Amino acid sequence: MANKKQSIVDERLWRKIISPREARGEVKFMEPMRSHTYLQIGGTADVFACPQDTVSLENILAALNEERIPFVTVGGGTNILVKDGGVYGVVISLKNFRCGDIAKEEKDMVMFFAESGVPLQKLVSFSKEHGYSGIEGLVGIPGFVGGAIAGNAGAFGYSIKDSLVSVKMINPDKGIYEMSASELGLEYRASKIPEDTVILSANMRLRKDVKEDVVKRIDSFLKQKRETQPLLEISAGCVFKNPEGTSAGRLIDEAGCKGMRIGDVEVSRVHANFFINKGDAKASDFLKLMDEVKKKVMDMFGVELEPEIRIMGRNVNG
Numbered sequence: 001m002a003n004k005k006q007s008i009v010d011e012r013l014w015r016k017i018i019s020p021r022e023a024r025g026e027v028k029f030m031e032p033m034r035s036h037t038y039l040q041i042g043g044t045a046d047v048f049a050c051p052q053d054t055v056s057l058e059n060i061l062a063a064l065n066e067e068r069i070p071f072v073t074v075g076g077g078t079n080i081l082v083k084d085g086g087v088y089g090v091v092i093s094l095k096n097f098r099c100g101d102i103a104k105e106e107k108d109m110v111m112f113f114a115e116s117g118v119p120l121q122k123l124v125s126f127s128k129e130h131g132y133s134g135i136e137g138l139v140g141i142p143g144f145v146g147g148a149i150a151g152n153a154g155a156f157g158y159s160i161k162d163s164l165v166s167v168k169m170i171n172p173d174k175g176i177y178e179m180s181a182s183e184l185g186l187e188y189r190a191s192k193i194p195e196d197t198v199i200l201s202a203n204m205r206l207r208k209d210v211k212e213d214v215v216k217r218i219d220s221f222l223k224q225k226r227e228t229q230p231l232l233e234i235s236a237g238c239v240f241k242n243p244e245g246t247s248a249g250r251l252i253d254e255a256g257c258k259g260m261r262i263g264d265v266e267v268s269r270v271h272a273n274f275f276i277n278k279g280d281a282k283a284s285d286f287l288k289l290m291d292e293v294k295k296k297v298m299d300m301f302g303v304e305l306e307p308e309i310r311i312m313g314r315n316v317n318g
């Protein structure tokens, strides 16, 4: 079958639509997404753009909107599976949005401002260093603040939602706007933030606590995470969401899936809800393995597993 993959935007068109505007930051063309995802899987993106600042991002989004060129946003790429046919359109990386600092301090709490490209673990280390409480359970979760908000990342009974006060976003139609955390529809590994909306920054409230207690909790959660998850292997974290009242990992394990392998993708023997890239894995094999595992869990328990990882892009043949 003919390969239908064509770019919607190449270097010439990009220069034409972007050059009349100010848009600072690195831009790459036909960029392999495997270089930008923890899973190290995925075809090329027509354009991979890393705007340097908000004005540049705003101008890029305006141009894409005018030309009706689709885009997706990525943070640290730790929860993404990009298909083998790559991404049709533009991938916008927030990796240059790295400012973060205390915005306000009161007797019992601090308000922390973080741009969306701040690594989540930088925030956890900061709270550990100063004895600020609220995000201890997020220790060991890779990726950026923006990605953590988009998927309401969490563990050990904590989620980012609990400390989040407000989020600034940009959308091609609405421009820049701010919403309170309660308006974002944040729930277990999900938010109602529309796909065409880019998270720019967040304000988070952390409680001042006894430093030793914060350190103890963080160290204990990290120890548990290291003991139960294959953190040194190539994965995107949990593949499926936990169904109500149970753990997807346990169901997958009990359905006999640990060690199942298609191509170079294997169900982890350490934690069954982690799929590992054992070398040169393809997205198509990852998706086939997801289907096989889903089927086995459905056959044995009658439970339908839902993906937690975000799947983007196209199959090789369009």
Ligand SMILES: Cc1cc2nc3c(=O)[nH]c(=O)nc-3n(C[C@H](O)[C@H](O)[C@H](O)COP(=O)(O)OP(=O)(O)OC[C@H]3O[C@@H](n4cnc5c(N)ncnc54)[C@H](O)[C@@H]3O)c2cc1C
Pocket (backbone or CB within 6 Å): 038, 072, 073, 074, 075, 076, 077, 078, 079, 080, 094, 116, 140, 141, 142, 143, 144, 145, 146, 147, 148, 149, 150, 151, 152, 153, 154, 155, 189, 197, 198, 199, 200, 230, 231, 235, 236, 237, 238, 310
């Ligand atoms: C070893 C390992 C352990 C993990 N453990 C956990 C865990 O315990 N708990 C947990 O919740 N997750 C866990 N994860 C998954 C992942 O790290 C988190 O979901 C993380 O918060 C994703 O952040 P990111 O910046 O990498 O987002 P990405 O993977 O880049 O993107 C994820 C989604 O968010 C969207 N997005 C990213 N940035 C923005 C933005 N600025 N604006 C709008 N949308 C955006 C993307 O479009 C995509 O849909 C783990 C992953 C790994 C590899």
